[in-house]
Amino acid sequence: MTGIQLKNVTKRYQENEFETIALNDVSLTIEAGEFVAIIGPSGSGKSTFLSIAGALLQATEGEVFINEQNITHLNEKELSAVRLKQIGFILQTSNLIPYLTALDQLLVVKRMNGSVTKEDKIFATELLNDLGLEKKRNKFPNECSGGERQRIAIARAFMNDPAIILADEPTASLDTNRAHEVVKLMANEVKARQKAAVMVTHDERMLDYCDRVYRIEDGILKEETNLI
Amino acid sequence: MFLALKELIHSKGRFIMIGLIIVLISWLVFILSGLGTGLSDLAAGTLKRAEANAVVFEEGADMSISKSMLSESISDDLLRQKGVSDTAPISTFSTSIRKSGTSEESGKKTDAILIGIEPGSFIEPTSTEGKNLTDDAADQVLVDSSLKNDGFAIGDTLALSGSTEKLTIGGFTDHQTLNHQPAIFVNLDQFRTIRYAAPGSDNGIEDIVNGILVQGKDVDLNELTKADEHIEAGSKKAAVNAVPGYSAENATITMMLWFLMIISAFILGVFFYVLTNQKTQQFGVLKAIGGSNGFIIRSVISQVFVLSLISVLIGIGLTYLTTLFLPEAMPFHLEVPMVMIYSIVLLLISLISSLFSVVKIAKIDPLTALGRVE
Numbered sequence: 076m077t078g079i080q081l082k083n084v085t086k087r088y089q090e091n092e093f094e095t096i097a098l099n100d101v102s103l104t105i106e107a108g109e110f111v112a113i114i115g116p117s118g119s120g121k122s123t124f125l126s127i128a129g130a131l132l133q134a135t136e137g138e139v140f141i142n143e144q145n146i147t148h149l150n151e152k153e154l155s156a157v158r159l160k161q162i163g164f165i166l167q168t169s170n171l172i173p174y175l176t177a178l179d180q181l182l183v184v185k186r187m188n189g190s191v192t193k194e195d196k197i198f199a200t201e202l203l204n205d206l207g208l209e210k211k212r213n214k215f216p217n218e219c220s221g222g223e224r225q226r227i228a229i230a231r232a233f234m235n236d237p238a239i240i241l242a243d244e245p246t247a248s249l250d251t252n253r254a255h256e257v258v259k260l261m262a263n264e265v266k267a268r269q270k271a272a273v274m275v276t277h278d279e280r281m282l283d284y285c286d287r288v289y290r291i292e293d294g295i296l297k298e299e300t301n302l303i
Numbered sequence: 304m305f306l307a308l309k310e311l312i313h314s315k316g317r318f319i320m321i322g323l324i325i326v327l328i329s330w331l332v333f334i335l336s337g338l339g340t341g342l343s344d345l346a347a348g349t350l351k352r353a354e355a356n357a358v359v360f361e362e363g364a365d366m367s368i369s370k371s372m373l374s375e376s377i378s379d380d381l382l383r384q385k386g387v388s389d390t391a392p393i394s395t396f397s398t399s400i401r402k403s404g405t406s407e408e409s410g411k412k413t414d415a416i417l418i419g420i421e422p423g424s425f426i427e428p429t430s431t432e433g434k435n436l437t438d439d440a441a442d443q444v445l446v447d448s449s450l451k452n453d454g455f456a457i458g459d460t461l462a463l464s465g466s467t468e469k470l471t472i473g474g475f476t477d478h479q480t481l482n483h484q485p486a487i488f489v490n491l492d493q494f495r496t497i498r499y500a501a502p503g504s505d506n507g508i509e510d511i512v513n514g515i516l517v518q519g520k521d522v523d524l525n526e527l528t529k530a531d532e533h534i535e536a537g538s539k540k541a542a543v544n545a546v547p548g549y550s551a552e553n554a555t556i557t558m559m560l561w562f563l564m565i566i567s568a569f570i571l572g573v574f575f576y577v578l579t580n581q582k583t584q585q586f587g588v589l590k591a592i593g594g595s596n597g598f599i600i601r602s603v604i605s606q607v608f609v610l611s612l613i614s615v616l617i618g619i620g621l622t623y624l625t626t627l628f629l630p631e632a633m634p635f636h637l638e639v640p641m642v643m644i645y646s647i648v649l650l651l652i653s654l655i656s657s658l659f660s661v662v663k664i665a666k667i668d669p670l671t672a673l674g675r676v677e
């Protein structure tokens with residue numbers, strides 16, 4: 076089963092007379108169970124890539140498939156539904172809702188989709204346990220450390236049982252030990268639950284946990300072979 | 304609802320401010336409304352409460368009971384008009400009363416309005432204490448309960464200034480005032496004896512009355528005037544509006560109320576907007592993880608609703624508490640239907656004022672969640 080597939084995707088930004096090519100003819104396929112990293116200097120197009128793969132942004136040219144569904148021509152409402160059902164986002168820091176406990180952070184995903192069942196609660200608890208958050212189940216974000224908060228965000232990304240997981244610099248605000256711990260847990264979950272996962276990172280120490288590494292420069296994506 | 308309630312409970316502090324504003328606004332609205340009803344009762348309570356559909360006056364009297372004089376016999380002609388089911392004559396006379404036995408010069412006098420009616424006609428209010436009017440005991444009267452505060456009680460004999468006639472309080476009734484004076488309902492025959500004691504003061508009109516109230520499902524005002532050449536007819540509302548001072552007082556209070564509501568809509572709108580603005584990033588995250596506009600807007604609206612509902616309820620509670628401490632002389636009458644109407648209006652106002660925020664939410668780009676700084 077294919078998780079994400081990009082076919083000749085180009086993204087151009089038009090600003091006054093200037094045109095920026097943020098992604099230049101990018102093609103990439105990530106299968107379920109694969110954990111892929113994308114590295115590159117700032118301004119190279121990483122966020123743009125993630126936004127397009129995550130149904131947040133439309134490509135200028137080319138086609139995007141998520142879980143074998145072509146999302147290239149969907150409208151805003153349909154894209155929102157795709158994000159809800161097929162995509163788990165792990166964003167940078169401070170993306171938790173401040174007034175929800177760890178458990179509720181996960182359950183709100185289910186709320187958006189209708190209602191919360193008993194099974195949902197059991198699943199949420201299981202996810203939190205997998206990520207070593209047994210004791211934080213009923214804690215608010217301000218009662219958790221940075222690493223714990225990022226692990227909650229990871230658990231939330233898995234909550235809707237999506238086809239793909241997208242992470243935007245998930246270790247940006249963590250020290251080395253915490254960063255290793257978080258990425259290791261994320262890799263474990265990706266493998267155990269057979270997701271297609273992409274992590275954008277600045278942090279080359281994290282690449283050991285990934286199956287493949289791509290480098291992006293000026294919008295051009297190339298697989299990195301000599302790193303691993 | 305889920306997000307709305309969780310946030311209300313978790314971040315009480317920031318909502319108490321807004322809640323407090325809504326409480327104060329609704330408190331003021333209810334107090335003003337009570338004062339408005341109190342004042343308009345004082346001016347025209349008896350007319351407002353009469354279950355009449357129209358009032359007939361002498362032609363040229365400008366719908367004013369005190370200016371009009373006509374014969375009670377017109378009632379029979381009115382009853383023959385289309386749609387008329389019942390009539391009730393009314394006469395009024397402002398006077399002052401004192402307890403019988405005190406002297407005209409030194410005794411304590413109280414202003415009151417004498418209202419002559421047929422006992423048992425539909426304009427007669429039911430007594431809340433004591434007896435209603437009867438045909439037999441002509442000197443027995445039914446009076447407004449505010450006279451209790453002036454020391455009057457059932458069984459007291461009243462002397463009227465400028466008259467030798469004596470009246471006895473047979474019962475009390477509530478909220479019956481006219482021309483800002485407490486009402487004294489008296490048998491119409493007795494009324495005529497008092498009011499038209501001087502020969503010729505009735506202009507020679509037989510069975511004189513000031514006006515005739517008309518009851519009936521679809522009474523046509525034009526049809527009514529065909530009953531007699533020298534009469535004019537108006538709706539009850541027109542008669543109430545013609546009571547001296549009524550329109551002016553009412554317009555003042557109503558204007559204050561609506562200004563208050565409009566101003567509060569803006570204040571609340573700004574507050575809700577600022578609150579929404581502070582949460583742009585949060586809403587962006589919710590959208591990025593798949594929250595629809597509808598989900599987020601519903602949660603914001605339900606939050607505003609719950610907050611406003613609680614605040615308005617507290618406002619109602621405070622208002623009723625306040626009434627316990629209001630001075631007796633203050634005309635204040637809180638009517639439950641009014642409280643309900645204004646509560647709904649207040650709820651609608653806060654919901655409408657949150658619409659600015661709704662527009663803002665719909666525009667938030669889920670990309671903001673990625674924290675991209677351009």
Ligand SMILES: Nc1ncnc2c1ncn2[C@@H]1O[C@H](COP(=O)(O)OP(=O)(O)O)[C@@H](O)[C@H]1O
Pocket residue numbers: 088089090095096097115116117118119120121122123124675
């Ligand atoms: N909304 C936008 N409008 C115009 N240019 C943009 C916009 N977003 C990104 N860009 C440009 O596209 C390029 C890639 O940006 P981005 O994907 O954010 O890179 P990265 O995440 O790797 O730093 C940059 O040159 C950036 O200036």
Ligand SMILES: [Mg+2]
Pocket residue numbers: 121122
């Ligand atoms: Mg970026």
